[in-house]
Amino acid sequence: MSYALPPYAEALGIGVDPADAASPVLWFDYSDRVSGRPGFLHGGAMSGLMEMAAIAALQAELERRGEAMRLKPVNVAVEFMRGGTQQRTFASGTVTRAGRRVALVNASCWQDDPAKPIALAQLKVLLSPAE
């Protein structure tokens, strides 16, 4: 997969694991850069990680189909369920529906156990054929 992480993801120290999976898992380690209230992860950092994971999943899906599309995020809804603690945080996306014009992608964020997400996100992305 030829998914290149943007400067924001690089700066946050986001890693992709493994980069060629159907739905890549993105992660970052806990640091002051991603902390919110003392000792806990910032919700915005979780959201950023989930958005990156959702876009990565969508790009992987479009690549499998051989479709070159320009992506434009329309909106994102994030639910925070648990406080993120001082450890590695993961996120991955699932393409729920990708039509010709719009895609719906769900993403989850977890720490210890993927079955116990700390946050969920749902993204809508407008698709248009790349020039």
Place this chain on the structure above:
Amino acid sequence: MTSVDAPLNLHDLPSDYAFDPGIAATMMTRHGHGGWLGIAYHAHGPDWVELALPWREELVGVAETGVLASGPIISLMDNATSMSVWTLAKRFIPHATLDLRVDYMRAAQPGRTVIGHGECYKLTRTIAFIRGIAHDGDPLDPVAHVTGTFMATHGNYL
């Protein structure tokens, strides 16, 4: 050299401390995610707070265009709306973001500072309802619109 006797962190404030958005923003943005993003206090009113997010290369989401990533915008709006709750409540109450929905109306202009205007439009004992916009110069032409809720985790808002 004398050390300032002000609490370093919002969570260290006495419970009867009158909330001051300007001072609190300085505390919130000195370290952590907000500090790294470079978020700074801009303005406030009785139920609203504005924070500024200066553009910088590291926060770009699409390298080719220089457009800011959406993560920093969410963090900006999370912080601005969070502070609007304490501003309306007139004191700091520990709380957690329950949910946040962000509509991206257009891409922010590369190089421009983004202003996050957060407003608390309803406070109940345990839930705060918030909304806000992010703009890059003209509040009538926002880049994003947000709505969401916070929940008081230790104590009540009212």
